[in-house]
Amino acid sequence: MATDTEIADAQALVADRIDVLTLLEGSRLPKREIVDDLGYSRSTVNRAITQLADAGLVDDAPRGCQTTFVGSLLATQYRAYRETVTDIVRARDVLRVLPTEADLPATALRDAEVVTPEGPHPYDPYHAVEDVLDRPDADGDVRVYVPSFSNPRGLELARHLAQTVPLEIVFTDVLVAELTENRTEEVETLCEIDGFTGYRTAGGPRYTLIIADSESGTQGAIVTHTADRNLGGVIVTDDAAALRWMERRYAEIRAESEPLEPL
Incomplete structure (x- = not known):
């Protein structure tokens, strides 16, 4: 030995x-x-x-x-x-806002595009997310878990998307409470769209998960948020192993959620 x-x-x-x-x-x-x-x-x-x-x-x-x-x-x-070390170092500016106990594995970072709000183009992360959301065609669908809206256009994007493709969103209870207090009419309008299905969960990680399926393939995005709800950055991937993890993690969150009732 x-x-x-x-x-x-x-x-x-x-x-x-x-x-x-x-x-x-x-x-x-x-x-x-x-x-x-x-x-x-x-x-x-x-x-x-x-x-x-x-x-x-x-x-x-x-x-x-x-x-x-x-x-x-x-x-x-x-x-x-x-390769794993390279992926982590490339994504460190996006990951540094996550708590130590975050459950995000290195697999999710494989060959990913990393976009941060730093530098001369602070809106690039928002554009990266919108590009992922625009990916699905008529036969596609989008699934989202979101603990926080860093993008003020979040509900607007959701309404537009739900009118085009099936959209499923799992909100955290904290986010639902905030939306109930400040943006009730917008959420009610979203819930009235046939293509939208909403859920809420008491748990879930502090990062957003987006999975966009289309006829040409699947693309995923992970959005991180600071403790005070600012945007940390975006990780975009179409790597098969990364997507398998995202699909599994989303399914776990979805299984622990319940339908979003009218506000």
Whole structure:
């Protein structure tokens, strides 16, 4: 059984020599070709191959060097880890407003477009959400979970959308109370539209979920909000794994909700 030291050494070796492992996954190569392909000195390649072979990650034979099964498994997982780190760092300005206990997984960030209100175009996040909502055609539908309206045009967008495609929205009880107090007529108008179905829930996360289905495919958006209800940013994705998580999370929220009664 591997010791903690051996595991730590293997982790450091994969991180340090991932380029060599990746190069040797496809075919067996002589060391001179490794030198040419990676641009390293002969001594650096010899040292790297010795380290990798001693760890069981590369097979060093007279006919050439090749990544072993174990080496390939570790290289694949390390590349996936680097991609995940990249996704998180790219989205950090949107995610930083979420509480520590937020249930948003790294899967939801995969290959996503990240839009923040910072910089010279503060309305870009609103445009990104509207682009997602405009995606469905006549055969599509939109599902939304929303704890807070960062966009003052939220109800207006919902009314317009419900007149075009089936729209389902799960509101939090807190948001329903706010709308009841301040925008009762607008909500009543929305509820009268045949294409709209409303629900309310006592729980739910602090981010908004949007799932827009169309004949050409599905697109999802995650909108974050600060504690004082300002916009944190938007994450837009059509990645299959991210969408599967969004579909599952929305279904969980929806299952814990109840129909929105007339205000």
